[in-house]
C-alpha cells in the first residue's frame with residue numbers, strides 16, 4: 121500500500137514547461153511536488169536547443185572563417201569537434217547532471233521526486249511507492265520523444281536520435297539523416313561544416329516542408345553549398361546495418377550508405393503509461409488537447425510539447441505562464457496562437473511567425489504578399505558572402521494587417537522579432553509602412569517587402 125501525501129499541485133515532468141510551472145507555483149507559496157524521471161530541465165538544455173545551438177554556433181564560425189578570402193585576407197580552417205563536445209559537456213549539460221536545476225527548484229520551496237509518475241485518479245499521482253493527492257490539481261508537462269518510423273530493418277540497429285548526436289565525442293565520416301525538418305537540417309549543416317559527408321532523405325517534396333517554399337529553396341541552396349546531398353520526395357523502405365555501415369534502400373530503388381544514421385522524423389507526445397484513462401481521457405490520443413487556459417480536464421493542466429501547440433521552448437514557457445496564472449487565479453490574457461514564432465537555426469536562419477501564404481489562403485483570407493531579397497538590400501550588398509535570404513510578408517487585405525511573415529538570412533531569427541510584434545499587435549500596414557527602419561540593417565528589408573503589398 122503506497123503512502124499518501126496531500127499537496128496543492130503535482131507537476132509531472134520537469135522539462136522546460138514543468139520546471140517553469142512548478143518553480144513559479146512553489147515561489148507563490150503553494151506546496152508543489154515536481155516529478156521528473158530523467159533530468160530536470162528536459163530536452164532543451166541537455167539534448168535540444170542549447171547544445172545544438174552551440175553546435176550551430178561552431179559550424180557558423182567555420183563557415184564565416186571560410187568566407188574570409190575575398191573579404192579580409194586569407195584563412196585556413198581546420199575543424200575540430202573536441203571543443204564543441206567539451207562545451208556541451210562542461211558548459212551546457214554538466215555532463216548530463218541536473219543537480220543545479222534540482223537545487224534551484226528545491227530552493228524555491230518545491231518538493232522534488234525522481235521517478236516515473238502515473239495518474240491513478242482525479243488529482244492523484246503515484247511515483248513508485250509514493251502517492252500524492254493534489255488539492256488544486258495536476259500539471260502534465262511530459263514533452264515529446266523522437267518518433268522512430270516503422271521501417272523494416274531499422275529496429276535493433278544502432279541508429280542515432282538527437283540525444284546520441286549531442287553526446288557524440290567524435291564525428292563519423294559519413295552520415296545519413298532521415299527527415300529534412302528542423303532537427304535534420306540544423307544538424308546536417310553543422311556536421312557538413314565539420315567535414316562529415318551528409319545525405320538527407322526527406323519524404324515530402326521539399327525540405328522544411330512546413331515553411332514557405334522560398335524558405336525551402338533558400339535552405340536547399342545553402343545545404344548544397346555545404347556539400348550536402350538532399351534527396352526529397354523519397355522514402356526509406358529498408359534499413360540494414362552491417363560491419364559498421366548503414367545501408368538505406370529508398371523508394372525509387374537506389375541505396376545510400378553511411379557510417380551513422382540519424383532519425384529526425386518528428387516527435388511524439390510522451391503519454392504512454394501516464395494513466396490518462398483513470399481520469400476519463402483517451403490514453404491513445406496524440407496530444408493532450410487543452411482550452412485557452414491550458415486546462416485538459418477538470419483540475420488538470422497541460423503545457424509544452426505535450427499539448428501539440430508547437431514543440432518549442434518558448435511555447436512551453438508561454439503555456440506554463442498561462443497555466444500558473446490560472447491555477448493562482450491571477451487572470452491575465454489566455455492563450456493566443458496567432459503570432460507563434462519559430463526559427464530554424466540553419467545558415468541562413470529561417471525565422472517565421474503566424475501563417476504561411478498557403479495557410480492564409482486555405483483559411484480564406486484575402487491574401488496579399490510582399491517580398492524583398494536580402495542580397496539586393498543595402499545591408500545584403502555590404503555583407504557580401506553569406507548574405508542569402510529574404511523577407512516575405514503575408515497580409516490580410518481586408519483587415520489591413522500582417523497575418524504572417526518569414527525572415528530568412530544571416531540574422532533571420534532576430535529580424536523576425538519585429539514581425540512577431542506586427543502580427544501579434546495587428547499593427548496596421550499603413551503604420552508599418554510609415555515606420556523608420558534603420559539604415560543599413562537587415563531588418564530594413566521589411567520596409568522593402570511592405571512596399572510590395
Ligand SMILES: Cc1cc2nc3c(=O)[nH]c(=O)nc-3n(C[C@H](O)[C@H](O)[C@H](O)COP(=O)(O)OP(=O)(O)OC[C@H]3O[C@@H](n4cnc5c(N)ncnc54)[C@H](O)[C@@H]3O)c2cc1C
Pocket residue numbers: 132133134135136137138155156157158159160161162163164167168169170172173235236237238261262263264282303390394423424425426430431432433434435436465
Ligand atoms: C534537437 C532539438 C533541438 C531543439 N531546438 C530548439 C530550439 O532551438 N528552440 C526551441 O524553441 N525549441 C527547440 N527544441 C524543442 C524544445 O526542446 C522543446 O520544445 C522543449 O524541450 C519542450 O519542453 P517540455 O517541457 O514541453 O518537454 P521536455 O523538455 O521534453 O520535458 C518533459 C520532461 O518530462 C519528463 N517526463 C515525461 N514523462 C514523465 C513521467 N511520466 N514522469 C516523470 N517525468 C516524466 C521527461 O523526462 C522530460 O524531462 C529542440 C528540440 C530538439 C529535440
Ligand SMILES: NC(=O)c1ccc[n+]([C@@H]2O[C@H](COP(=O)([O-])OP(=O)(O)OC[C@H]3O[C@@H](n4cnc5c(N)ncnc54)[C@H](O)[C@@H]3O)[C@@H](O)[C@H]2O)c1
Pocket residue numbers: 269298299300301302303304306321322323324328329354355356384385386387430431432462463464465
Ligand atoms: N530551431 C528550433 O526551434 C527547433 C530545432 C529542432 C527541433 N525543434 C522542434 O522539434 C520538432 C521536431 O523536429 P523534427 O525535425 O524531428 O521534426 P519535423 O516534423 O520538423 O520534421 C520531420 C521531417 O521528417 C520527414 N519524415 C517523416 N517521416 C519520414 C520518413 N519515414 N522518411 C523520410 N522523411 C520523413 C517529414 O516529412 C518532416 O519533413 C520541430 O518540429 C520543432 O518543433 C525546434
